Structures are given as structure tokens and as C-alpha cells.
Amino acid sequence: MTLLAPRPPVAEASPDDRPDIPLALKPGRTTADWVFRVILGTAGVLVLALLVAVVLFMCIHSVPALKKNGLQFITSDVWSPPASFGILGALAGSVMVAALALVVALPVSVGTALMINEFAPVRLRSWLTGVVDLLATIPSIVYGLWGLLALSNYLYGTTVWLDHHASFIPLFRTQSAQTYGNSIFLCSVVVAIMIIPIITSISREVMSQCPRETCEASLALGGTRWGMMTDVILPFSRNGIVGGALLGLGRALGETMAVVLILSTTNTLTWAILGPKGLGSISYLTATSFEVSPGITQSALTVAGLTLFVTTLVINLVARRIVGRTKVAAS
Amino acid sequence: MSIVVGQAPNLGPDVAGGHGSTHPDRPSRHRKMPQGMATEAVGSAVASFALVWLVLTLTAAGASAVGFGVFWVMGFLLTYGLLTWRLHGVLLMKERLATVFVWGSSLVALVPLVAIIVYVIVHGFAAVFSGFPHFFFADMSQFSSARSPVTQAGMVAAIVGTVEQVGLATIFSVPIAVLTATYLNESTGTFARVLGTVVDSMTGTPSIIAGLFVYLLWVQPHGTSGKSGLAAAMALTVLMLPFVTRSAQEVLLVVPGSLREAALALGAPQWRVVLRVVLPTARTGMVTAVILGIARVVGETAPLLLATSASSHTNWNPFRGIQSDLPLQIYSLVTQPGVNATKVAWGGAFVLVLVVLTLFTLARIVGSSRPGQRRLPWRRSKAVAA
Numbered sequence: 032m033t034l035l036a037p038r039p040p041v042a043e044a045s046p047d048d049r050p051d052i053p054l055a056l057k058p059g060r061t062t063a064d065w066v067f068r069v070i071l072g073t074a075g076v077l078v079l080a081l082l083v084a085v086v087l088f089m090c091i092h093s094v095p096a097l098k099k100n101g102l103q104f105i106t107s108d109v110w111s112p113p114a115s116f117g118i119l120g121a122l123a124g125s126v127m128v129a130a131l132a133l134v135v136a137l138p139v140s141v142g143t144a145l146m147i148n149e150f151a152p153v154r155l156r157s158w159l160t161g162v163v164d165l166l167a168t169i170p171s172i173v174y175g176l177w178g179l180l181a182l183s184n185y186l187y188g189t190t191v192w193l194d195h196h197a198s199f200i201p202l203f204r205t206q207s208a209q210t211y212g213n214s215i216f217l218c219s220v221v222v223a224i225m226i227i228p229i230i231t232s233i234s235r236e237v238m239s240q241c242p243r244e245t246c247e248a249s250l251a252l253g254g255t256r257w258g259m260m261t262d263v264i265l266p267f268s269r270n271g272i273v274g275g276a277l278l279g280l281g282r283a284l285g286e287t288m289a290v291v292l293i294l295s296t297t298n299t300l301t302w303a304i305l306g307p308k309g310l311g312s313i314s315y316l317t318a319t320s321f322e323v324s325p326g327i328t329q330s331a332l333t334v335a336g337l338t339l340f341v342t343t344l345v346i347n348l349v350a351r352r353i354v355g356r357t358k359v360a361a362s
Numbered sequence: 363m364s365i366v367v368g369q370a371p372n373l374g375p376d377v378a379g380g381h382g383s384t385h386p387d388r389p390s391r392h393r394k395m396p397q398g399m400a401t402e403a404v405g406s407a408v409a410s411f412a413l414v415w416l417v418l419t420l421t422a423a424g425a426s427a428v429g430f431g432v433f434w435v436m437g438f439l440l441t442y443g444l445l446t447w448r449l450h451g452v453l454l455m456k457e458r459l460a461t462v463f464v465w466g467s468s469l470v471a472l473v474p475l476v477a478i479i480v481y482v483i484v485h486g487f488a489a490v491f492s493g494f495p496h497f498f499f500a501d502m503s504q505f506s507s508a509r510s511p512v513t514q515a516g517m518v519a520a521i522v523g524t525v526e527q528v529g530l531a532t533i534f535s536v537p538i539a540v541l542t543a544t545y546l547n548e549s550t551g552t553f554a555r556v557l558g559t560v561v562d563s564m565t566g567t568p569s570i571i572a573g574l575f576v577y578l579l580w581v582q583p584h585g586t587s588g589k590s591g592l593a594a595a596m597a598l599t600v601l602m603l604p605f606v607t608r609s610a611q612e613v614l615l616v617v618p619g620s621l622r623e624a625a626l627a628l629g630a631p632q633w634r635v636v637l638r639v640v641l642p643t644a645r646t647g648m649v650t651a652v653i654l655g656i657a658r659v660v661g662e663t664a665p666l667l668l669a670t671s672a673s674s675h676t677n678w679n680p681f682r683g684i685q686s687d688l689p690l691q692i693y694s695l696v697t698q699p700g701v702n703a704t705k706v707a708w709g710g711a712f713v714l715v716l717v718v719l720t721l722f723t724l725a726r727i728v729g730s731s732r733p734g735q736r737r738l739p740w741r742r743s744k745a746v747a748a
Contacts, residue, residue, distance in 0.1 A: 060631075060632070061631045061633075063631060063633050064631050064632045064633050066633075067632065067633035067636070068545075068548075068549075068632075070541065071541050071542075071544055071545035071548065071549075072545060072553075073541075074537075074538045074541030074542045074545060075541075075542050075545045075546070075553070075554070075557045077538055077542075078538065078542050078557065078560065078561060078564075078603060078604070078607065079556075079557055079560055081564075081600065081603065082560050082564060084575075084579070085567075085571070085575045085600070088575060088578045088579055089574070089575065089578070092578050138467060139467040139470050139471050140467075140471065141467075142463055142464045142466070142467025142468060142470075142471075143467055143468045143471040143472070145464050146464045146465060146467070146468040147468075149464075150461075150464055150465070161726060162472075162475075164722075165718075165719070165722050166475045168654070168657050168658060168718055168722055169478070169661070169715065169718060170660070170661020170662065170663070170689065170714055170715075170718065171569075171661070171662075171663065171664075172661060172663040172689050172692055172693060172711070172714075173478065173482060173661065173711050173714065173715060174478065176692065176696060176707065176708070176711055177477075177478045177481055177482070179696070180704065181477070181481050182474070188426055188427060188428045189428045191426070191428075192426050192428040192429050192432075196429065224474045224475065224478075227471045227475075228471075228475070231471065255453055255454065255456070255457040256457060256460070256461075257456050257457040257460035257461075258453070258456075258457075260460070278566065281566040282566060284568065285566070285567070285568020285569065285570065285571070286568075287568065287569060287570040287663070287664035287667075288663045288664055288689075288693070291664075291693075292693075292696060314568060314570045314664065317570050317574060318570055318573075318664060318667050318668075321574070321577070321668060322577075322668060332574075333574065333578070336570070336571055336574045339568055339570075339571065340567065340568065340571045343566055343567065343568055344563045344564070344566075344567075345563075346566070347562065347563045347564075347565065347566035348559065348562060348563035350566075351562040351563065351565075352562075
């Protein structure tokens with residue numbers, strides 16, 4: 032009972048008649064804190080400056096070509112510098128390689144991610160995740176080397192078969208009859224193999240954040256495993272998969288070494304992907320002819336590079352946003 | 363008002379308490395394959411094989427191995443689908459076909475990847491160990507692609523270049539990356555948000571763009587002496603900086619907020635909290651981030667194409683003159699004519715893959731320790747002993 036006894040009023044107890052309000056604490060920013068923040072901020076500014084410098088330098092260097100050729104630059108596919116620089120053939124090639132690679136890689140990656148998360152024995156799971164992450168780190172020149180020297184032999188039969196039996200589809204044709212190899216087709220397959228680990232890794236991570244209770248509820252209600260995947264896991268991780276696919280697309284668009292090693296192009300606009308002398312690629316053009324070209328051609332290549340840079344920048348930005356949103360929603 | 367509050371309905375001891383002790387509430391996993399699944403699958407595979415073979419023989423169409431394979435897969439899916447549909451209904455048919463899809467796609471994904479590693483090891487091993495120490499102690503000056511045997515080739519010029527260039531790139535990028543990640547972790551303003559977005563989108567910069575940028579910024583203004591190991595290091599920095607920043611940022615996010623709050627509540631100023639609490643807690647994660655960053659750029663070739671070029675002589679000074687490195691050496695060997703040049707290129711690829719593999723394993727070992735653990739894993743035994 033003594034505990035519940037009314038306390039004496041505070042005002043009476045305090046000797047100096049001050050009202051009982053909390054002190055406003057000043058945030059403890061000392062001078063050292065400000066110095067520290069300035070140092071951190073400077074590093075941040077440096078990173079930002081790097082991006083600005085990249086864009087700025089490329090913009091400055093692309094002015095001469097744009098002045099000379101104007102819009103024809105993007106609408107023409109005739110690349111014969113210094114008379115004409117149409118990058119449409121190269122741009123279409125970059126997009127074609129990336130798109131085909133994505134078409135091949137996306138279902139395979141989603142299937143692999145599902146395998147690791149749902150089908151593989153629990154003990155193997157972290158090991159398989161490690162393998163996929165490792166494969167994402169293998170240098171692209173190794174992929175390119177393997178594609179050029181090993182895969183091309185295995186794919187030769189497929190290429191010939193596609194040419195003979197599937198040429199009613201405009202894609203599966205060659206530029207000149209019976210010439211195969213060094214093709215956009217081979218190149219996309221190699222790039223697909225390169226981006227499979229990237230897409231798999233991100234989709235798997237997002238899928239693993241799917242609440243286990245919901246999955247088990249679906250199974251407990253008598254659903255099949257496939258039912259659980261299509262009704263619970265895939266809807267939950269849709270954004271993550273889209274984001275992963277976009278990241279893979281960004282990587283595929285900018286991929287250089289596999290393209291440089293494999294392709295042999297004339298940058299002409301065509302649908303045929305089975306033979307050499309077809310579409311080019313921006314990274315291919317830049318890597319192979321930048322150094323040996325006169326100033327105005329370099330300027331044209333810079334515009335092409337700038338186009339590529341901005342495109343991948345935007346794609347990556349969107350992708351990261353989508354993946355990040357799913358992660359936040361999951362946690 | 364007759365509801366009794368605070369009294370559970372009497373369900374008996376079996377339901378209320380007997381659950382947890384005897385049957386642990388653990389999800390069970392179906393390990394056994396459904397009965398008959400193997401028989402059905404193998405049967406369908408054989409049947410479709412026979413069918414395709416029969417049809418192709420009867421129609422005298424003939425087909426290459428590829429065509430046969432395509433038809434066989436299509437026939438298998440059809441037969442298997444029909445069979446399971448007749449036997450088990452449409453739901454299980456979907457389930458079985460999905461299982462085929464999932465395992466099939468993992469096969470499609472993993473087989474080439476394993477093949478690459480096997481190829482590199484098999485072909486590279488021969489080149490590296492044919493004249494064993496020579497490959498690591500000589501440069502390319504005695505090797506000419508058309509005539510020389512593989513034993514004349516040496517990678518020391520390339521290895522020196524790679525080590526120095528990646529080392530410089532690490533020195534350039536890691537401090538800035540760690541500081542930027544800390545800034546992003548400590549601030550919430552507009553600038554931090556913009557910066558976070560920039561770092562995010564820059565992680566996917568096409569590698570050739572980095573090379574192009576360094577060429578325009580550094581190589582071209584310096585004329586003939588522009589190409590050097592330093593330029594290569596700069597190009598790698600452009601790629602490494604956003605990557606390490608992002609990884610470091612994710613590591614810092616894992617640092618428990620309670621630690622930081624405890625330090626702040628004890629009256630520590632922000633800089634001390636960051637330097638004495640946050641960064642030490644995240645130390646192993648930071649090391650992992652840096653190692654992965656190195657593994658990521660060590661094999662980058664495209665940015666180096668415009669920054670330096672392959673050369674047969676060893677150049678120890680990254681600041682003067684052309685300095686070769688592993689990826690460029692491999693590229694230059696592949697583009698040279700001659701079977702031996704290609705063999706040596708596989709040897710280079712072997713070394714490169716070995717380096718990446720080592721770095722990756724190292725990162726996994728370091729990263730396997732918990733955040734906040736002050737000791738690195740290999741010192742754990744000592745800590746236990748002490």
C-alpha cells in the first residue's frame with residue numbers, strides 16, 4: 032500500500048520552481064565529427080565525380096561526329112568511316128546478342144534457381160549456391176576462349192541443322208550460303224552461358240526469401256510442388272526475377288571479350304544470325320577499331336560507346352530498384 | 363457477459379502439451395521418389411527413342427544427331443506427358459513435366475559451366491607443366507607463335523603486370539569505396555540517396571566503357587607514352603570502385619543497430635562510433651568485399667585493350683611504358699596464328715582461373731565468420747586455445 036501512496040507534487044519538492052520538462056539534448060556533433068563527415072562526403076563526391084567525368088568526357092569527344100553526321104548516325108547502318116558512320120547495324124547487333132542470350136538464359140536460370148532451392152538435397156544447397164557465384168566471377172575472356180575453341184565445334188552441327196530445317200524463320204539463315212561459324216548465334220549462346228549464373232544467383236536469393244509458411248500451407252492443402260512454385264514462389268519472386276533478368280541484360284549488352292573473340296562482322300542490318308558478316312556490336316567496334324582510327328572515327332565510336340553506357344546505366348538502375356523493392360518487401 | 367476470460371478450453375493433455383515433446387515441430391521432407399516415377403520416365407524415354415527412330419527410318423528422312431536429339435526430346439515430353447496424364451491426371455502430369463523442366467534446365471546450366479572449367483584445366487595443365495618452372499619464370503621474348511614449342515613460352519611479364527595493375531587499382535579504389543560506403547550508411551540526405559543510386563547503376567558499367575574513358579582521359583593526352591600499367595590500373599579502378607562500394611555497403615547494413623546505439627548512448631561522438639564500433643564489426647565482411655572486388659577485376663580484359671597492350675618483355679615499372687598483363691596476353695595469343703600460341707593461351711587462362719578460384723575460396727572462408735567476430739577464421743583455433 033505504501034507504494035501506491037500519492038507522490039508529493041514535483042513543484043513542491045524541487046527547490047527552484049522549474050517545470051519538469053526534459054532537456055533538449057544537442058546532437059553530439061563535435062568538430063571532429065564535422066571533419067569526419069567532410070572526409071566521408073569527399074569520398075562520395077569523388078565517386079559522383081567519376082560518373083560525371085565519364086559522361087562529360089564522352090560527350091565532349093562525341094561532338095565532332097554528331098556535328099558531321101547528325102541524326103543519320105543512328106538511322107543508317109553503313110559503317111564506312113570516315114565517310115559515313117551509321118551505328119544502327121552495330122547497335123542492332125548488341126541488342127540482338129543480348130536479347131537472344133536473355134531468351135535462352137532466363138528460363139534456364141529460373142529452372143536452376145528452383146532446382147537449388149526446392150529440389151536439391153539440403154546439404155548440397157549452399158555448395159551449389161557457391162558454385163553459381165563462382166561461375167559469375169570467371170573472367171569473360173575464359174568464356175570467350177572456350178566459346179571460340181570448344182563450343183563452336185559442338186554447335187556446328189546445330190547451326191547446319193537449323194539452317195537446313197528451320198530457315199523458314201528469318202533468324203535462322205546465313206548471309207552467304209553454307210558459311211557458318213563466327214556467328215551472332217554462337218556469340219549469343221556464349222553470352223547466355225555467361226549471364227546464367229548472374230540471373231540464377233539473384234532469382235535464387237529472392238526466391239529463398241519467400242515465406243516458408245506460405246509454401247508449406249500450399250503443400251498442406253494438397254497442392255503439388257509445381258502448384259506451390261507457380262502459385263506461391265514465382266508470384267512472390269516475380270520482381271526479383273525481372274530485376275535479375277535486367278541485370279543479366281545489362282551485362283550482355285556491354286559484353287566485349289566473348290563478342291570480340293567470336294564475331295566477324297560487317298555491321299550490316301540483317302535478321303540472319305547463323306553466319307559471319309552480319310550484325311556487329313558496339314563493344315566489338317570500339318574494342319577492335321578505336322585505336323587505329325583517325326579522330327573523327329574515334330569520335331563516332333565514342334558516341335556509340337556513350338549510347339551503350341547510358342542504356343546499361345538505365346537498365347541497371349531499374350533492375351536494382353526492382354530487386355531492392357522485393358528485398359524490402361520480404362524483410 | 364458470460365464469456366470466461368483467461369481460461370483456456372480444456373482440450374486435454376494430448377493436444378495441449380503432448381505435441382512438442384514427442385514430435386518436434388519440424389517440417390518433413392519427402393525424400394522418396396514417388397512410386398513408379400522412374401519406370402514411367404525411363405519407359406517414355408525408350409518409347410520415344412524407338413518411335414522417332416522408326417518414323418525417321420520409315421520416311422527415309424534421316425537426320426543428323428542434332429535433329430534426332432531435338433525430335434527425341436519433343437517425343438519424350440509428349441509420351442511422358444500423355445502417360446502421366448492417363449495414369450495420374452492432369453495435376454500430376456504438370457508436376458512431372460515441371461520436374462523434367464527444372465532438372466533439365468539445371469543440366470543445361472551446369473554442364474557448360476563444368477565443361478569450361480574442365481577444358482581450362484585439361485588444356486591449361488599441359489601448357490603450364492610441359493616445361494614446368496619455365497612458364498612462371500620466363501617472359502615471351504623467346505616465343506614466336508609460328509615456330510616455337512610451348513615450352514619456350516613464359517608468363518612472368520603478364521603475371522607481374524596483373525599483380526601490379528590490380529594492386530594499384532585496389533589501392534586507388536578501396537579507401538574511397540570504404541569511405542563512400544560508410545557515408546551512405548551514416549547519412550540519409552538527398553545527396554546520399556542520389557549517390558546510392560549512382561553507385562547502384564555504375565556497378566554494371568560495360569567494361570569497354572571504362573577503357574574508352576581512360577583512353578580519352580589519360581592515354582590520348584599523353585601521346586605515345588600514354589599506355590602504361592598506370593592507365594590499366596585506372597581503368598580497373600573505374601570498374602572496381604562501384605563494385606566494392608556496393609558490397610561494403612551491404613556489409614555495413616548487417617552491423618546490428620543496437621551496437622551503434624549502445625555506443626552513442628555511452629556518449630561517443632559519431633566518428634568514434636564509426637571507427638571503433640561499426641568498421642571493426644564489419645571488418646571480415648569488408649575483407650570479403652575487397653577480395654571479391656579483386657577477383658572480379660583480375661580477369662577483365664576489355665578495359666585494358668585501350669589502356670595498355672601485350673608485350674613480351676617484363677616491365678616492372680607500372681608508371682612508364684607498356685606493361686603486359688594476363689588477360690591481354692591471353693587475348694594476344696588467341697589472335698596470333700599457330701597451334702602453340704593457342705595452347706599457351708589455355709595455359710594463361712588456367713593461371714587466371716586458378717587465381718580467381720583461390721580468391722573466391724579465400725573470400726568464402728573469410729566471409730564465413732560471423733559479423734562482429736574479431737578474429738579471422740584461421741586464428742580461431744588460437745583463440746580457443748588461449
